Amino acid sequence: MPPMLEIKNLHASAEGHEILRGVDLVVNVGEVHAIMGPNGSGKSTLAQVLAGQPAYTVTQGSVRYEGQDLLDMDPEERAQAGVFLAFQYPVAIRGVTNAYFLRAALNAIRKARGEPELDPIDFLAVLEEKLQAIGWDDSFVNRPVNEGFSGGEKKRNEILQMAVLEPKLAVLDETDSGLDIDALKTVAEAVNRLRSPSRATVVVTHYQRLLNYIVPDFVHVLVDGRIARSGGKELALELEEKGYDWIKPEAAVA
Amino acid sequence: MTHAVDARDGYLAEFRRFADNGAGAAPAWLQELRQAGIERFAAVGFPNTRQEEWRFTDIAPLTQTPFTLPTSPGTRASPEAVEDMLGGATGARLVFVDGVFRPELSIARGLPSGVKLGSLGQALQRDGDLLAAHLGRYASIERNPFTALSAAFVREGAFVHVARGVSVGQPLYLLFLTSGAAQGRITHPRNLIVLEREAQATVVEAYATLGAARHLTNAVTEFVLEDGAEGRHVRIQRESDTAFHMATSQSHQGRDSRFSSCSLAFGAGLSRHDVNAVLDGRGAQLLLNGLSVLAGRQHVDYHTMIDHAQPHCESHELFNGVLADHARGVFNGRIIVRPGAQRTDSKQTNNNVLLSEAARADSQPQLEIYADDVKCTHGATIGPLDPNALFYLETRGVGADAARQLMTYGFAADVVSRIDVPEVRERLDRLVRARLAA
Numbered sequence: 001m002p003p004m005l006e007i008k009n010l011h012a013s014a015e016g017h018e019i020l021r022g023v024d025l026v027v028n029v030g031e032v033h034a035i036m037g038p039n040g041s042g043k044s045t046l047a048q049v050l051a052g053q054p055a056y057t058v059t060q061g062s063v064r065y066e067g068q069d070l071l072d073m074d075p076e077e078r079a080q081a082g083v084f085l086a087f088q089y090p091v092a093i094r095g096v097t098n099a100y101f102l103r104a105a106l107n108a109i110r111k112a113r114g115e116p117e118l119d120p121i122d123f124l125a126v127l128e129e130k131l132q133a134i135g136w137d138d139s140f141v142n143r144p145v146n147e148g149f150s151g152g153e154k155k156r157n158e159i160l161q162m163a164v165l166e167p168k169l170a171v172l173d174e175t176d177s178g179l180d181i182d183a184l185k186t187v188a189e190a191v192n193r194l195r196s197p198s199r200a201t202v203v204v205t206h207y208q209r210l211l212n213y214i215v216p217d218f219v220h221v222l223v224d225g226r227i228a229r230s231g232g233k234e235l236a237l238e239l240e241e242k243g244y245d246w247i248k249p250e251a252a253v254a
Numbered sequence: 255m256t257h258a259v260d261a262r263d264g265y266l267a268e269f270r271r272f273a274d275n276g277a278g279a280a281p282a283w284l285q286e287l288r289q290a291g292i293e294r295f296a297a298v299g300f301p302n303t304r305q306e307e308w309r310f311t312d313i314a315p316l317t318q319t320p321f322t323l324p325t326s327p328g329t330r331a332s333p334e335a336v337e338d339m340l341g342g343a344t345g346a347r348l349v350f351v352d353g354v355f356r357p358e359l360s361i362a363r364g365l366p367s368g369v370k371l372g373s374l375g376q377a378l379q380r381d382g383d384l385l386a387a388h389l390g391r392y393a394s395i396e397r398n399p400f401t402a403l404s405a406a407f408v409r410e411g412a413f414v415h416v417a418r419g420v421s422v423g424q425p426l427y428l429l430f431l432t433s434g435a436a437q438g439r440i441t442h443p444r445n446l447i448v449l450e451r452e453a454q455a456t457v458v459e460a461y462a463t464l465g466a467a468r469h470l471t472n473a474v475t476e477f478v479l480e481d482g483a484e485g486r487h488v489r490i491q492r493e494s495d496t497a498f499h500m501a502t503s504q505s506h507q508g509r510d511s512r513f514s515s516c517s518l519a520f521g522a523g524l525s526r527h528d529v530n531a532v533l534d535g536r537g538a539q540l541l542l543n544g545l546s547v548l549a550g551r552q553h554v555d556y557h558t559m560i561d562h563a564q565p566h567c568e569s570h571e572l573f574n575g576v577l578a579d580h581a582r583g584v585f586n587g588r589i590i591v592r593p594g595a596q597r598t599d600s601k602q603t604n605n606n607v608l609l610s611e612a613a614r615a616d617s618q619p620q621l622e623i624y625a626d627d628v629k630c631t632h633g634a635t636i637g638p639l640d641p642n643a644l645f646y647l648e649t650r651g652v653g654a655d656a657a658r659q660l661m662t663y664g665f666a667a668d669v670v671s672r673i674d675v676p677e678v679r680e681r682l683d684r685l686v687r688a689r690l691a692a
Contacts, residue, residue, distance in 0.1 A: 051649045079651035091646040095664030104652035
């Protein structure tokens, strides 16, 4: 069986400026990986490239997802194949309610997989079940997607989408930023509930804090567009203590 | 210029025929209203794009067509066509075809006592005093030459009167159909809706063409809300894209009244709708919304004017435009806060999404504030669908085309979802979906 995600020598740029400069990463099914790094190191770029953001151009390297060429797939095909990105900055969709949007998304994915689409009533049952499972009420289900949402509500909404769409590979981009400790805990609990031997999670974060609650199997440090160091969960604690300065890009060469 | 003068003369001649043809027997107040209207029109004629109020809307195609009043009763519209236009509504309605009231297609029974629902023609017989007290008192003939023409040719339309404290449970539908036989015809639907103190009513006014006649509708609706009244006005214009549609909706609110207005423009090749609201009593609240969904070479011009004449009033205004192909949308939103209208709270928003490179929108806010303790905000957007939002939807498995459709629908739903009468909202939601799918 191929790895769930295999990134080889990935280079990506935006507006002619190279941001990723040779990322290598293997994520196997059942694993949780954390990608840490200082601001501007390329963490969010990596997450966005995995989701297919057209603003970035991949100039070198490859990304395989379950053995398929991920870079050859449109963003919607990636989602239909089970890749999910929880956005650092979720986008508002004027006039479209969360419930309507979630049903459209779930049905698009079901349709692509040859499964029957859900009518509004069946979908509501699914939604209720997911909300109950993660212990949230339906207070933002009938509001327009992310419109007028607080920072915490937006992040929770990303997690709700993840719960409904049940991705195989979830990439969480700075899901902890802007959350107070209680919100952080409920988000982490919801993520942990989705952990399973048949899925994998990549958590992108600047701070170690989230990793107290979503405990990773592997921690990678991205510096200047390359993974400069990899280790177990203790690496995150070391970073918390010493900061990022002691890890130099040259370490990648050694 | 010659065209416009010829066109004016044509309408003046039409007025003489109209006055000779029975209109001369009208009560004195009505004759005065008509006379004032035609004199005003004779003095100013048709507007042109050199006038600030008409800068973006060239009505030359309208003045070049010699429209005349219908000379025979409208061709028979089938009950099925009426049902279709009402989208399944079964309640009270007044139906007009080619400007003529059609009692056999209308339903005016089953209403609480204290509710009058009938044609203007009927009301002239039965409720002359009420008409004399209100008709033409709110919509100014000075502001728009088409309103002056409406006053000159006032004869038929809908009359709704709700007595003090009475609440009309069901929406009242006013349906103005133009048949294929109305090629080259002009109609002047003239509606008066009066809600006495603390009365409540929802009125849905709809304009549609059966077929594809090149006709001109010149509609004026006056909506009066006395103190504490609560009114909702939904207006749907989906005439043929060969039609011209000129309209004024004028509301006048008393103290602590609440009015919600939603105007939808889906049809006509060239349309102009002035939506004017006067908040003339302390504590009055107004929601003034609108939506246009246009394609081809359609042109819509919304001019809104909210007049805060008294203190402690609130107005919230949202107009969205969805413009495809070569369509063009114009929005001019004027807000006046009179001296003494302290504690006014007013918010205006105009959003336009351009679905093609050739579509165009112009948006002009116009705030005139003469009081110092007020909150007035405005904002406008014009542009294509947000690429970040499209990408966001795609990352959730929604294909690019479906994502564009969903966002376009959301743009329209943003307005329609604010209608708080479920039956009307759901009907409009279906109309919006059908319009976007077309």
